[in-house]
Amino acid sequence: MSPIEIGLISVVAIIFLIYSGVYIPIALGTVSLVSIWLMRDNFTLSLNLLKVAVGDSAMEYSFATIPLFTFMGLIVSKAGLGKDIYEVMTMRFRKVKGGIGMATVGANAVFAAVTGSSIASASVFTKVSVPQMLAQDYNPRFAVGVVAGSSVLGMIIPPSAMLIIYSFVAEQSVGDMFLAGVIPGIMLAVAYVGAIWFMGRFTPGFVGGRVVEDTEWMSRREIASKTLPTLGLITVVLGGIYTGWLTAVEAGAAGGLVALCIAVARRSMSLSTFWDALLETGHITAAILFLITAASIYSRMLGMAGLPNQLQDMLAGNEATFWVVMLLYVLLMLFLGTLLDTASIILIVVPLFLPMIEAMDLSLIWFGIITVVGAEIGLLTPPLGISCFVIKSTINDDRISLMDVFMGALPFAFVMLIALLILIQFPILSLALI
Amino acid sequence: MLKTMLNGLSGVANKMAIIANAAGTLCVLGLVVILNVDVIARGVFNAPLKGTYEIVQLSVVFIVFLQLADVVRVDRLTRSDGFLNVLHKRRPKLTANLRRIINAVSAIFMGLVAYIMFPEFLHMWETQDFFGVPGVFTAPWWPIKLVIASGCALSCVIFVLKVITAQDRPQLVRIPEHKEPTT
Amino acid sequence: QETISAVVIDGYPARSLWVQEFTDFFIPEVDRRLAETGNYVMDWQENYGGSIVKPRGVLEGIQLGLGDIGIVTTIFHSSKLPSQGLAAVTPFVSSDARAVARAIDEIAREFPTMQNEFAAQNQVYLATGVVLDSYQVFSVNELSGIADLEGLKVAGAGMNLRYLEGIEGAAGVRGGLTDFYNMLQTGLVDAAQLWPEAAATFKISEVAPYMLRTDFGAVNSKTVTVNQDYWNALPDEVKEVLQAVAIDYRDHLAGIAMDIAAASEAEYIASGGTIIEVSEEDRAAWANAMPNIALELAETLNANGEPGTEMLAAYLAKLEAAGFVGVRDWTQP
Numbered sequence: 030m031s032p033i034e035i036g037l038i039s040v041v042a043i044i045f046l047i048y049s050g051v052y053i054p055i056a057l058g059t060v061s062l063v064s065i066w067l068m069r070d071n072f073t074l075s076l077n078l079l080k081v082a083v084g085d086s087a088m089e090y091s092f093a094t095i096p097l098f099t100f101m102g103l104i105v106s107k108a109g110l111g112k113d114i115y116e117v118m119t120m121r122f123r124k125v126k127g128g129i130g131m132a133t134v135g136a137n138a139v140f141a142a143v144t145g146s147s148i149a150s151a152s153v154f155t156k157v158s159v160p161q162m163l164a165q166d167y168n169p170r171f172a173v174g175v176v177a178g179s180s181v182l183g184m185i186i187p188p189s190a191m192l193i194i195y196s197f198v199a200e201q202s203v204g205d206m207f208l209a210g211v212i213p214g215i216m217l218a219v220a221y222v223g224a225i226w227f228m229g230r231f232t233p234g235f236v237g238g239r240v241v242e243d244t245e246w247m248s249r250r251e252i253a254s255k256t257l258p259t260l261g262l263i264t265v266v267l268g269g270i271y272t273g274w275l276t277a278v279e280a281g282a283a284g285g286l287v288a289l290c291i292a293v294a295r296r297s298m299s300l301s302t303f304w305d306a307l308l309e310t311g312h313i314t315a316a317i318l319f320l321i322t323a324a325s326i327y328s329r330m331l332g333m334a335g336l337p338n339q340l341q342d343m344l345a346g347n348e349a350t351f352w353v354v355m356l357l358y359v360l361l362m363l364f365l366g367t368l369l370d371t372a373s374i375i376l377i378v379v380p381l382f383l384p385m386i387e388a389m390d391l392s393l394i395w396f397g398i399i400t401v402v403g404a405e406i407g408l409l410t411p412p413l414g415i416s417c418f419v420i421k422s423t424i425n426d427d428r429i430s431l432m433d434v435f436m437g438a439l440p441f442a443f444v445m446l447i448a449l450l451i452l453i454q455f456p457i458l459s460l461a462l463i
Numbered sequence: 464m465l466k467t468m469l470n471g472l473s474g475v476a477n478k479m480a481i482i483a484n485a486a487g488t489l490c491v492l493g494l495v496v497i498l499n500v501d502v503i504a505r506g507v508f509n510a511p512l513k514g515t516y517e518i519v520q521l522s523v524v525f526i527v528f529l530q531l532a533d534v535v536r537v538d539r540l541t542r543s544d545g546f547l548n549v550l551h552k553r554r555p556k557l558t559a560n561l562r563r564i565i566n567a568v569s570a571i572f573m574g575l576v577a578y579i580m581f582p583e584f585l586h587m588w589e590t591q592d593f594f595g596v597p598g599v600f601t602a603p604w605w606p607i608k609l610v611i612a613s614g615c616a617l618s619c620v621i622f623v624l625k626v627i628t629a630q631d632r633p634q635l636v637r638i639p640e641h642k643e644p645t646t
Numbered sequence: 647q648e649t650i651s652a653v654v655i656d657g658y659p660a661r662s663l664w665v666q667e668f669t670d671f672f673i674p675e676v677d678r679r680l681a682e683t684g685n686y687v688m689d690w691q692e693n694y695g696g697s698i699v700k701p702r703g704v705l706e707g708i709q710l711g712l713g714d715i716g717i718v719t720t721i722f723h724s725s726k727l728p729s730q731g732l733a734a735v736t737p738f739v740s741s742d743a744r745a746v747a748r749a750i751d752e753i754a755r756e757f758p759t760m761q762n763e764f765a766a767q768n769q770v771y772l773a774t775g776v777v778l779d780s781y782q783v784f785s786v787n788e789l790s791g792i793a794d795l796e797g798l799k800v801a802g803a804g805m806n807l808r809y810l811e812g813i814e815g816a817a818g819v820r821g822g823l824t825d826f827y828n829m830l831q832t833g834l835v836d837a838a839q840l841w842p843e844a845a846a847t848f849k850i851s852e853v854a855p856y857m858l859r860t861d862f863g864a865v866n867s868k869t870v871t872v873n874q875d876y877w878n879a880l881p882d883e884v885k886e887v888l889q890a891v892a893i894d895y896r897d898h899l900a901g902i903a904m905d906i907a908a909a910s911e912a913e914y915i916a917s918g919g920t921i922i923e924v925s926e927e928d929r930a931a932w933a934n935a936m937p938n939i940a941l942e943l944a945e946t947l948n949a950n951g952e953p954g955t956e957m958l959a960a961y962l963a964k965l966e967a968a969g970f971v972g973v974r975d976w977t978q979p
């Protein structure tokens with residue numbers, strides 16, 4: 030068997046194993062190990078790849094954002110801030126079908142300006158808005174789907190770890206990439222709100238939710254006490270990043286501390302809930318980063334099989350038009366997105382297509398936005414969709430299965446795909462602010 | 464007799480996982496503290512701490528591999544188990560065995576990682592290799608390799624115990640994770 | 647005719663200067679020379695951009711045989727490859743990439759130290775790559791000279807953070823190349839140490855329009871190495887061709903680095919940047935206010951049983967012979 034054949038068979042094997050219920054990092058790691066063994070007829074070599082990948086994949090400064098923003102989110106939700114802000118934000122939306130869903134999207138768009146990772150968004154809003162929606166009888170699938178879909182905004186609206194990774198691979202200015210992400214991010218948020226309205230109108234069963242009797246309007250004082258702590262927190266984190274006092278990692282730490290102070294001041298934090306928050310942060314971090322490590326073993330195995338090189342040769346051999354190239358690119362990202370993490374997808378596809386995009390005289394900034402949005406659809410698609418996993422592991426409720434999360438996220442992945450096609454057709458959406 | 468031994472071993476392994484988990488949890492706390500101290504030292508006193516970057520890198524690895532065994536213990540390692548749950552209703556025995564096989568494969572994988580990382584630890588201990596910039600801040604490699612090796616070894620042991628006891632999901636309600644079920 | 651396969655690895659993307667020149671110069675040149683006799687033909691498989699290893703992982707990747715030939719970024723490994731730091735610990739001497747590349751490469755061949763360090767990692771030293779002419783200081787606000795750097799926060803990476811110890815009250819802030827634009831833009835730092843090509847690539851002129859020409863000097867950061875087991879199995883003819891092409895690659899790469907540096911400076915000015923010249927007196931004052939990091943390295947090497955002091959002296963002598971004398975004699979305390 031040729032390395033390419035082994036590479037392709039390994040993809041099938043991984044899908045089979047993941048569907049059979051094998052732990053996903055174990056499936057990725059084991060199949061990669063065996064694939065290299067078969068490919069090179071050298072078991073030591075496959076152990077060596079494992080050694081290198083496990084050794085350095087988790088050791089990344091920016092990965093510290095994962096525990097830090099997770100911690101902040103947990104403290105915020107344990108302190109009840111999420112509940113408060115939702116009560117205020119949903120006050121006017123109560124009578125709108127899917128109103129809390131819309132509020133979730135809006136809040137996520139704001140939160141996206143504070144976090145660089147969709148993982149943080151997913152874990153925070155799973156804690157903050159899913160319980161609210163379930164309490165109002167929303168369909169659990171819709172509730173988790175909204176959170177999954179809107180969590181993607183975290184890595185499109187700047188700051189964003191993925192925009193940074195792209196700017197490194199394609200040698201574009203990070204500042205330009207950040208600016209380019211603003212309009213597409215807002216556009217996607219608006220599209221989500223539109224989609225929720227549409228679903229509420231035409232598929233009310235999927236949305237769910239009960240009609241809430243008119244309650245008394247909150248007093249100004251009450252509104253202030255429910256919103257100011259959160260606004261203060263956002264000011265520290267957002268303001269910290271934009272004024273330059275803090276890097277994203279430091280903003281996470283400062284945000285965690287401020288959230289903690291708020292919680293203590295409100296007497297909603299005992300030593301044991303504090304410890305639980307730290308503990309859960311650790312569990313989530315370990316589960317996510319171990320998965321990322323395993324995904325990195327897998328993408329290195331593909332590299333050794335020469336799959337990226339083969340693909341490049343295949344594409345270079347054909348004269349292709351703009352839309353043929355772009356559709357191929359989107360399909361490839363969707364395909365890789367089923368199994369690989371966003372960073373791996375970017376690292377694999379961008380080098381493949383970059384020479385072609387340059388030759389076609391297209392903007393590399395625009396291409397970066399296409400890449401990040403396209404690769405992030407994979408966060409929502411099974412069998413490996415990191416955002417959905419985060420939600421599943423954060424929610425920790427056996428009544429909601431991983432399947433439910435994926436099914437709920439599907440309409441939002443579809444909206445993303447439409448938005449992606451619009452972004453491809455109209456580069457000005459990405460380039461207007463530069 | 465065998466059963467008592469197994470219970471004893473399982474108790475020890477679980478205790479170790481919980482201790483490692485507590486250490487990892489303290490790393491999360493340490494991360495929050497050191498970054499805040501650095502921000503204040505830099506912003507207010509114009510004197511950033513040296514080595515924050517390396518310490519952050521180090522803590523991320525520590526958090527992951529100190530917590531890993533406990534994540535395995537409480538069965539929160541990422542998986543898509545819809546099929547297993549469906550199968551469980553019809554063929555509980557078969558499902559239990561399937562879970563055993565999956566846990567056995569996982570034990571082998573974790574064991575392999577521990578097996579290849581442990582010599583790395585010994586080597587780094589001997590050579591005292593470090594990372595960082597000499598004169599600014601350096602940290603030795605060996606604690607990282609040790610934590611990865613022992614975290615994976617402990618995970619391997621816990622997977623092996625799951626194979627033997629066929630207890631994949633010790634309790635269905637898992638929060639708070641370290642309190643024993645009261646009923 | 648025998649076919650020899652070679653897996654080339656680097657964690658940096660294929661568009662990086664040294665990787666691109668490996669593809670466009672090193673590989674065709676080896677193929678061409680082997681074709682002269684026709685005894686051997688190479689089958690190259692190139693894996694860049696993290697497809698097998700990350701930038702930091704090349705050394706280990708070659709050691710473990712994940713790649714046969716690799717481009718090791720030596721600044722990540724000051725513990726395993728201490729002698730590779732020679733150029734970094736001797737700032738203010740030469741901003742000529744060609745001279746520094748040649749001097750380091752000759753030290754690698756004349757002293758056993760560098761080759762021993764790589765041998766301990768199961769690999770064979772092939773060539774030194776210098777990809778930048780000099781670090782300079784890029785500032786957000788206009789500076790009249792180095793005295794204005796006092797009390798500022800300056801971004802850097804690796805050994806150049808230690809250069810700041812020569813400036814009163816200056817605080818080094820660590821960051822990666824891709825972070826610098828943001829750090830400058832947001833005011834996290836007041837200035838950053840970068841080389842002109844990187845400044846042009848990341849459009850630093852937009853956020854730091856003043857370049858202080860400190861001319862810290864060229865620094866070797868890349869080494870082409872070959873896995874020891876792979877090397878042992880290679881026929882002598884191929885070994886000889888690889889070694890000869892390695893020297894040409896060294897000079898070719900350094901030459902391109904100099905051309906690009908000149909073009910990048912022009913681009914910096916064209917996009918609104920201003921270059922501020924620094925007097926020799928200022929440079930000397932800075933150098934003399936620094937701790938002697940060169941002697942620190944020499945002593946570290948001596949303590950390892952390597953001829954550190956001699957290597958330092960020989961390296962500086964080679965640069966002097968090429969016409970570059972530093973503003974401070976780093977061999978003296």
Ligand code: NA
Pocket residue numbers: 141142143144145146182183184185186187188189
């Ligand atoms: Na963001």
Ligand code: NA
Pocket residue numbers: 366367368369406407408409410411412413414415
């Ligand atoms: Na996916």
